[in-house]
Ligand SMILES: O=C(O)CCC(=O)N[C@@H](CCC(=O)O)C(=O)O
């Protein structure tokens with residue numbers, strides 16, 4: 001055990017607490033440098049720096065919205081451990097969220113319903129524990145982002161089911177009247193994100209909610225392929241780790257120039273599964289960002305056919321096993 005780990009406060013072990021389904025006896029703890037840790041509910045911890053260090057930035061870091069995506073949970077655990085042991089001294093307010101504790105404990109994407117399809121009001125049309133959790137996460141993030149005159153940033157960290165030709169990529173939500181931020185895109189490029197998908201319609205994901213309703217800069221970050229705990233050593237998250245440490249401490253990240261420049265895509269079409277007859281004409285091992293041949297039949301659902309009309313199209317998140325009514329893939333094209 002590293003020396004700094006030995007002094008990690010109990011609330012800094014939010015991931016262990018959440019996986020064990022335990023409520024901490026002490027809900028508030030102070031680190032040696034005066035940072036306040038406050039356990040709000042299962043999987044959710046607010047971090048407040050001493051007033052003298054506060055740089056007027058509010059940063060929400062979430063992972064585990066899908067319970068089988070462990071690398072982002074390990075990254076947040078490491079950052080929170082650094083704060084709880086005093087190795088990282090926050091200058092911003094932070095909200096750490098592990099999204100779907102029940103699914104995390106089972107190691108599954110979700111229990112009853114995909115939590116990341118229940119935001120922006122969708123939970124009100126649904127029932128069950130994930131609908132309740134989406135409601136809770138919306139309320140907690142709205143409270144966190146309710147302070148005026150502060151910068152607001154949310155990264156919702158995920159890993160993908162499939163391998164990807166571009167392993168680290170971002171999905172940038174859309175909201176009427178707002179422009180995607182160039183400064184944010186440059187920051188992600190420096191952090192080793194290889195591509196961004198710019199949405200042009202409202203969404204029902206967690207980042208779409210904080211972007212549209214909390215006026216945060218908000219993105220979903222895909223950080224490689226989903227694997228069980230302890231099997232993520234091949235993912236290179238070194239640049240993102242440096243960026244997040246710098247953001248937490250309120251300093252410029254010292255990052256060498258990125259290996260490649262950020263590729264930009266837009267969603268040409270979202271493919272929906274509208275019945276159990278849905279068929280996807282792609283092999284299971286086709287990676288995200290694989291090119292689609294123009295004119296080919298991508299999917300069919302009864303009489304509905306999805307032909308690739310677009311030039312230079314690529315596929316992201318193809319998944320014929322999603323529940324009826326949900327998206328089963330995204331056709332993207334260069335932006
Ligand atoms: O690999 C997959 O099929 C899904 C990976 C994943 O969970 N992606 C997110 C993206 C959210 C967004 O569009 O912003 C999701 O599907 O919820």
Ligand SMILES: [Zn+2]
Pocket residue numbers: 065066069158159
């Ligand atoms: Zn996910």
